[in-house]
Amino acid sequence: MIITIDGPSASGKSSLAKLIAQKLGLIHLNSGLLFRAVAYILITYFGYSEETLIYVTKKDIDKIFSHDFEYVSDNGKGRIIYDNRDLTPFLKSKQIDQGASLVSTVPYVRETLLQFQRDFAKTNFLVADGRDLGSVVFPNANFKIYLTASSEVRAERWRQAQLEKGKKYTQEQALEEITVRDNRDQARSIAPLVIPKDAIVIDNSNMSLEETAAHIMQQLF
Secondary structure, three states, X not given: OEEEEEOOOOOOHHXXXXXXXXXXXXXXXXXXXXXXXXXXXXXXXXXXOOOOHHHOOHHHHXXXXXXXXXXXXXXXXXXXXXXXXXXXXXXXXXXXXXXXXXXXXXXXXXXXXXXXXXXXXXXXXXXXXXXXXXXXXXXXXXXXXXEEOOHHHHHHHHHHHHHHOOOOOOHHHHHHHHHHHHHHHHHOOOOOOOOOOOOEXXXXXXXXXXXXXXXXXXXXX
């Protein structure tokens, strides 16, 4: 079984996917974590900078995935293991956030991660979240969900998430960040953010995480 949850930034898709996976006893596949991990490895192990990430070579990408690169899920929480080291705690910084956005524009990176995710799904039942899971990665998923919320609500969620990391933003700054991300995701030439065919569209602007999960469980069963 494969359930996909796609949506724009700060729509709550990762938290929801984790919760649904826990409720159903499935594996949570966080595609965003994969892109973050690739960016971190390129910067830390291969000496790339934010300015050079978009010029990453096929050779270096192949080296990453021919090495000990592993995605594991513990109680719904995804982790990246590389070279026998858990990279997950290092993947939440602003630098890696920007780096992930940059490498996601590189066709060969997307192709490689596309195959990685499909191979992973061959041996696991998944709840997968991202921006192109139902439209590109798993177009034949059993269930597809497109999760969204108003820009203002998503901006406030993003602002609160940053505050928990000790980073302060005004509502205006947060809204600007969300707007930039939305424009980038929708205008991307490769796998832009779209509502997948046959997806259940849910606007959770006025719903809590638990309420959203309950609504989806009703839709699924």
